[in-house]
Amino acid sequence: MRALVMTAPGGSENSEIQEIAEPRPGAGQVAVTVAYAGLNFVDVMARRGDPGYVPEWPYLPGKEVAGTVRAIGAGVTGLAVGDPVVAAPVGGGLARVAVAEAALTVPVPPGVDLRQAAAAPLGLATAMLLLTDAGRFTAGDTVLVHSASGGVGGALARLVPALGGGRLLGTVGRPEKAREALKAGYDAVFPRGAASREAVRDATDGKGVDLVLDPLGTEALEFDLDVAAPGGRIVLFGNAGGGTVDALPPAGRLLAGNLTLTGFSHRGLAAAAPDRVARAIGRVLELLADGRLGLPVTEVPGLDGAAAAHDLMARGAGLGKYVVRVG
Ligand SMILES: NC(=O)c1ccc[n+]([C@@H]2O[C@H](COP(=O)([O-])OP(=O)(O)OC[C@H]3O[C@@H](n4cnc5c(N)ncnc54)[C@H](OP(=O)(O)O)[C@@H]3O)[C@@H](O)[C@H]2O)c1
Known part of the structure; x- marks a missing residue:
């Protein structure tokens, strides 16, 4: 079967499409015929060789897929061959067939298009869990998102309204990306270099931000602490730059700021x-099914285009969500 293979740390020069053996599901696992990934x-972090992302080279990337059940491993119940599903494999999703744990394979409800569903297992589920689980979002909160x-x-911009609504502030690494974030639903977007504490505080009528969602390592943490409202929550969920992550701030900062x-x-x-x-994946699929959530995606027309899309993302030039048509 065809699969995207990363042969060594680096860039697209080390990404190629290869014919490899089709994986078979072990006990508790499901094989999915991938329609979209x-x-x-x-x-990108794996491709760069950031520590901790690749168990061994060559590496098969791809951690979210939508398609149909192709085969079922021993002990799996509740799924049948041919069922439309999404799944979060540990890797190998950018291939004609991917294997995932059954516990992370979720049926797609009628009416949900597999192209959008492909964003559910990792991207949308992360956005849902950031808000509901880690961030304890409640309707009416002001939320600040970096890399908006x-x-x-x-995904966060579309989920906040679906969960009751709130004020959405974003930062972007380059001014030209602000338009995309505003289009997604942010109320105000600040290019990061120009994002002053005062501007963010002004945008919250001086109250500060209830929830900060920050995928920038510790680079913006001082800023986050300064703009958070009393009782505010800051969730660190990434290290896009791949550099060293600093020590956390002294406990006194948290105590003083509540x-x-x-x-x-x-x-x-x-x-x-x-x-x-799996519950979060199921929840976003339900929202997609009943029309409360819509996520525009950019379709990459085949596996051959995946490395170039990774290039865009690696340069920080990607906009929104990319989904590869595999089937
Ligand atoms: N913790 C988790 O489980 C989890 C799950 C999913 C995603 N994430 C994190 O969430 C972030 C968004 O992920 P995504 O999948 O939505 O990807 P994405 O759309 O490609 O977003 C990545 C963004 O990171 C920012 N960035 C900052 N420094 C960068 C650098 N040195 N090189 C390239 N980009 C850089 C860029 O936005 P700006 O320039 O606007 O900052 C870029 O658009 C990533 O940091 C990712 O690691 C974490």
Whole structure:
């Protein structure tokens, strides 16, 4: 079968389409015939060779897929061959067939198009879990999102209204990306270099931000602490730059500000509590099914285009969510 293979750390020069053996599901696993696969920044981090993302080279990227059940491993119940599903494999999603744990394979409800559903297992589920689980979002909160014009940034903009609504502020790494974030639904967007504490505070009528969702390592943490409202929550959920992550601020900063600082990892939660991730995937699929959530995606027409889309994301030039048509 055809698969995208990353042969060594680096860039697209080390990404190629290869014919490899089709994987078979082990006990508790499901093989999925992939129709669409979502692209995520974690593929880029793996490709760069960031520590901890690739168990061995060559590496098969791709951590979210939508398609149909092709085969079922021993002990799997509740799924049948041919069922439309989404799944979060640990890797190998950018291939004609991917294998995932049954615990992270979720049926797609009628009426949900597989192209949009492909964004559910990792991108949309992360956005849902950031808001509901890690961020304890309640309707009416002011939320500040860094990297607002990307895949997760766009998903957050669409989920907040679906969860009752709130005021959405975003930052972007380059001024030209502000338009994409505003289009996604942000109320105000600040290019990061020009994002002053005062501007963010003004945008909240001086109250500060209830929830900050930050995938920038610790680069923006001082800023987050300064703009958070009393009782505010800050969730660190990435390290896009791939550099060293600094020590956390002294406890006194949190005590004085009545702040909560927490972390989120889809991979960590999927390994330790897959039921919680599967529930979030199910919830976003329900929202897609009943029309309360819509997520525009950019379709990459085949596996051959995936490495170039990874290039765009690696340069920080991607806009919104990219989904590869595999089938
Ligand atoms: N913890 C988790 O489980 C989890 C799950 C999914 C995603 N994430 C994180 O969420 C973020 C968004 O992910 P995504 O899949 O939605 O990807 P994406 O759309 O490609 O977003 C990545 C964004 O990171 C920002 N960035 C900052 N420094 C960068 C650098 N040195 N090189 C390239 N981009 C850089 C860019 O936005 P700006 O320039 O506007 O900042 C870029 O658009 C990523 O940091 C990812 O690691 C975490």
